Amino acid sequence: MDSPDPDRPATHDLGGNPRFRCTPVEPDDDAPPSDFDKRVDAVRSVLREKGLFTVDEMRFNIEALHETEYFGLTYYEKWLRSVTAVMVRKGVITWEDIK
Amino acid sequence: MAGTPLPESVELLDKLVAALKRRGVLVEEDIARCQTQAERAQPETGARMVARAWLDPEFRALMLRDGTAAAEAFGVAMAGAPPLGVLEDTDRLHHLVVCTLCSCYPRAVIGYPPHWYKSAAYRARAVREPRAVLAEFGTVLPAGVQVRVVDSTADYRWMVLPTRPAGTEGWSEEQLAAIVTRDCLVGVTLPVAENARIAA
Incomplete structure (x- = not known):
């Protein structure tokens, strides 16, 4: 989430980040989303339709991930963690449900 | 990733x-x-919108004024999705779309974003050295063309309206749509007449 050092950008604020200056973009990194990916996306859409989840909540909870998870998890794994965190926080489900 | x-x-x-x-x-x-x-949202929808805009000045004006309405005219359900903005390339100006903070992409219109669009390297470098990134996609802009990088946000999604390439005079909408790829709609490549999948 927020970086303790105001001069240092937050983890997700990647624009111009020198850490990736020498990392090539891989145009061939183009595999279609997996069944897992599509299902996470679809669950997210259902919850949005039902008024239980917004894009801002999605982003806030992805940006709150620790750097290790932010760069270590796949894209839709991060979405899943965000959706789950919001559902628990809102009391839609409980931690016991997903233990 | x-x-x-x-x-x-x-x-x-x-x-x-x-x-x-x-x-x-x-x-x-x-x-x-x-x-x-x-799964119904596919780059082909964006390609058809571009082809229509190349042929129909009225649709072009609508698409630039209200991308959401233009997408809806092609049967896309935009309710609940962030609005769509369309960026018009010219002979002097090329647009490149990125989302530096996350991975915002006009999913409702053109489908799931490719992995590279969400990669740290693309997000970090597109705003710092767009021409180097374009070169990695094999795209070299003619001299004198300015690059404008546009950062998508959670609340507004961007798509590029590329310039119609030479050699496509007299083509049908279907023929034109066939040379507009997903990557053209993001701005990392340019449509070229030689890529025609349907014989002109």
């Missing part, structure tokens, strides 16, 4: 869905319906 989810993530998804079902929040059909709708 591409890759296989961890076993614990697969398990978490199963548990989350089971809990949501048990608590009456959703049913399997809801998930299937949303997935079908997501």
